[in-house]
Amino acid sequence: MRLETWSYTRRYQIKAIFDVYPHVTVLFRQIGSYYFIYSMKGLTKDHLPGRKEYVQMEYLLNKELGLRDAYRQRKFR
Secondary structure: OOEEEEEEOOOOEEEEEEOOOOOOEEEEEEEOOEEEEEEEEOOOOOOOOOHHHHHHHHHHHHHHOOOHHHHHOOOOO
């Protein structure tokens, strides 16, 4: 999976498109010092990403923004 394009939208939000899901617009929001997936537009029932894809998308965006270490150190419940 590759991060195709990304851009800032409103305050603390980023819109991104990935090559595996080119028809889906992923909206990220900032929490602390990294970004996480807030919502997705354009999903179909046939192509729903799983947890593995969500984590990979978050990782790629945070890596692109130079926030990889903060993302890797986040706390899991």
